[in-house]
Amino acid sequence: MTEKRYPATEAQRQTEDWNPIWDQMAEMDPDYLEAFLAFRAVPQKNGPLPQKTKELIMIAINAATTHLWAPGVRRHMQNALREGATSAEILEVLQLTSIMGVHSMTLGVPILAEELERAGEA
Incomplete structure (x- = not known):
């Protein structure tokens, strides 16, 4: 069985934006954490605000x-x-x-x- 990859989670861990409580979330429900991190990144990557x-x-x-x-x-x-x-x-x-x-x-x-x-x- 291949291990499932979580790109948003892995990318987030490499920044200072990692909340240690997310380690527990990653263990309990990595799919939810991955979706949450991808969702919260949208406004930073897109939109008209400077x-x-x-x-x-x-x-x-x-x-x-x-x-x-x-x-x-x-x-x-x-x-x-x-x-x-x-x-x-x-x-x-x-x-x-x-x-x-x-x-x-x-x-x-x-x-x-x-x-x-x-x-x-x-």
């Missing part, structure tokens, strides 16, 4: 009180800065997201300070 805007939206999603995923906030802040976002734009995204709950700010502002310092924009 990449900077997509990264700002992803910061909001990852900083939202229903998600609070610090590795995602950090990665998308790095990407947004690389795409030309300003610290003021990123801070406004966090402020808007904090309307859902102030935890978005307590998660995101320290990460923004670290990333700005790392990027030499302190």
Whole structure:
């Protein structure tokens, strides 16, 4: 019997975008995880929004009180800065997201300070 290949899962593991909980999902239901990873990649690969805007939206999603995923906030802040976002734009995204709950700010502002310092924009 040949082993079934999961290209989206394998490609995702090679990036910093891998959530460790997905290891368990891959064991329990690799078909679901493969479909999920392919589905969530569509907006990044297609659509009219500039990449900077997509990264700002992803910061909001990852900083939202229903998600609070610090590795995602950090990665998308790095990407947004690389795409030309300003610290003021990123801070406004966090402020808007904090309307859902102030935890978005307590998660995101320290990460923004670290990333700005790392990027030499302190």
